[in-house]
Amino acid sequence: MTELQKGVALVGRPFEGLAATADCPPGEVLGRLATLKRSGLIRRFGGIFDTRALGFSSTLVAAAVPPERLEEVAVTVSEFPGVTHNYAREGVAYNLWFTVGSSSPGGLDETLAEIARRTGIARWLRLPAEKVYKIGVKLDLTGEGGGGDSHATPADPETLDPADPETLDPADPETLDPADRRLIAVMQGDVPLVERPFAEAGRQAGLTEDDVLHRLTRFREAGWLRRVAATLYHRRAGFTANAMSVWRLPADRVDEAGAAMAAFAEVSHCYRRPTSPDWPYSLYAMIHGRTPEDCRRVAEAIARVVRPEAYDLLFSTKEFKKTSMTYF
Numbered sequence: 001m002t003e004l005q006k007g008v009a010l011v012g013r014p015f016e017g018l019a020a021t022a023d024c025p026p027g028e029v030l031g032r033l034a035t036l037k038r039s040g041l042i043r044r045f046g047g048i049f050d051t052r053a054l055g056f057s058s059t060l061v062a063a064a065v066p067p068e069r070l071e072e073v074a075v076t077v078s079e080f081p082g083v084t085h086n087y088a089r090e091g092v093a094y095n096l097w098f099t100v101g102s103s104s105p106g107g108l109d110e111t112l113a114e115i116a117r118r119t120g121i122a123r124w125l126r127l128p129a130e131k132v133y134k135i136g137v138k139l140d141l142t143g144e145g146g147g148g149d150s151h152a153t154p155a156d157p158e159t160l161d162p163a164d165p166e167t168l169d170p171a172d173p174e175t176l177d178p179a180d181r182r183l184i185a186v187m188q189g190d191v192p193l194v195e196r197p198f199a200e201a202g203r204q205a206g207l208t209e210d211d212v213l214h215r216l217t218r219f220r221e222a223g224w225l226r227r228v229a230a231t232l233y234h235r236r237a238g239f240t241a242n243a244m245s246v247w248r249l250p251a252d253r254v255d256e257a258g259a260a261m262a263a264f265a266e267v268s269h270c271y272r273r274p275t276s277p278d279w280p281y282s283l284y285a286m287i288h289g290r291t292p293e294d295c296r297r298v299a300e301a302i303a304r305v306v307r308p309e310a311y312d313l314l315f316s317t318k319e320f321k322k323t324s325m326t327y328f
Contacts, residue, residue, distance in 0.1 A: 004033070004045075007227030010216050012196055012209060014228075026195070033193045033230075041232060044324065045197070047187030047216070048226040051101055051325055054184075057108045058101035058325070060273065060284075062094035063124040070095060073119045078321040082111050086321040089244060089314040094125060094279070097244065097314075101325050125279055131255070133270040134262035135226075179207060181328040183215055187228070188324055242288055243295040243313040246281035249306065254282050257306035261285045266298045281312070 008014035015033070019026040036042045051058050065073045070088060077098055078086050086098040100115075102108040115121070176184075182205040191197050198216070199209040207215070219225035249257050254272055261270045261283065269286040285302070289295040292315060299313055 004042075004230040005232065007048075007229040010198070010213050010220070010228065012198065012213070014197065015193075015195070030193060030195065037193055042193075043231045043322075044190040045193055045228075045230045046189055046191045046324075047184070047219075047228050048231075049184070049188065049219075049325070049327065050223055050226055053223045054327055056101050056103055056325065056327065057105045057128075058099060059108065059112075059126050059128040060097065060099050061112070061124055061126055062279075063096040063098070063119075063121045064093045065096045065119075065121065067095070073121065074318075074320040076119050077115055080111060080115060081326065082108075083321060084323050084325050086319075087316040088318040088320070090317050091312065091314055093123075098321075103327075125276060127273040127284075129271045129273060131258065131272040133258035133272070134267060135269050179205065179211070180215060180219075182206060183212060184219075185328045187216070187225075188327055191228075240290060241292045241295045242286070242316045243292070243299070244316070245285045245287055245295075245299050245302070246312050246314065247283035247285070247306070247308045248280045248310040249283060249308050251282070253306075257308070258283055260305050261302055264298060264302060266294075267302075280310075283308075287313075 004018060009017055011017075013026070015029050016026050019029045033042065033045075037045075063073070063077075074086060074088065074096055077083055077096070080100065082100045082102050084099050084101060086096070089095060089097050100108065100111055102111055112126070116124075183201070186201050186204045192200050194200055196209065198212045201207075202209050202212040205212070216225060216228065220227075247257065247261075258270055258272055261267055264285075264287075266287050266289060267285045268288055269284070271284045272282055273284055275282050287295045287298050289298065295313060295315070299311065303311060
């Protein structure tokens with residue numbers, strides 16, 4: 001399961017490679033994966049796409065909601081199809097954090113305006129990613145690494161994405177033909193865990209297996225597709241603590257610190273975001289642990305490396321929504 005999070009090869013029988021790693025027959029691997037899927041440990045298996053590279057706009061939003069209205073507002077926010085993640089977080093006035101995306105910057109503006117109209121939220125922060133240092137939830141289920149150790153462990157190079165929005169070359173809509181769009185629509189969902197998953201994806205998209213593999217390889221080479229992998233339900237995997245760490249550093253040290261944070265195996269996402277007068281934090285790193293104390297130990301270890309002016313840990317207290325972006 002740890003390996004499946006890293007992505008499978010774009011070949012006809014991708015689980016054979018996992019079987020070799022696990023030293024067991026392919027059929028046994030599929031049986032184990034089916035059990036994990038039924039238990040809810042695996043959320044989905046499919047394509048992990050780069051939202052910006054596909055030409056979509058997205059942002060993180062932090063909203064200050066009166067505590068007595070938090071549940072009501074969160075439910076309304078989650079009703080918007082462009083909202084993919086929505087969490088309550090404790091310890092700060094900005095207690096509702098959600099991500100929202102759209103096929104255009106103008107559409108994103110319209111969605112946020114409608115959310116404000118329907119919820120009455122007057123105080124919020126719009127926090128788009130200015131730079132990505134790491135993206136990829138790859139939890140260690142073996143017990144052999146991470147888990148709050150007070151030292152950095154090497155990051156998987158495939159999780160590092162140094163692209164800046166202003167230099168990123170997004171997909172030209174004209175380069176995506178109808179078959180591309182059908183395939184992305186299938187792969188953004190939950191692909192069955194079967195011996196030949198790409199053949200099944202092709203059946204749903206009206207394509208041959210070879211055509212699916214050719215197109216996915218092209219998507220990956222263009223940077224539109226990060227990988228085809230499993231995403232887990234963190235809490236059922238034993239990682240019940242989830243902390244968004246926010247960091248204040250001098251502007252000339254942010255990039256260096258972001259790269260250092262990305263080297264921690266317990267960090268799944270690391271971004272630079274804009275600051276504001278009442279929110280001076282420019283770096284954000286998602287830390288996962290089996291306990292809150294695990295997350296605190298990792299944050300302390302990061303602090304020893306990056307030497308911030310200040311930092312805080314915002315633990316999630318409730319997950320209102322978590323889904324993948326719908327592109328087509």
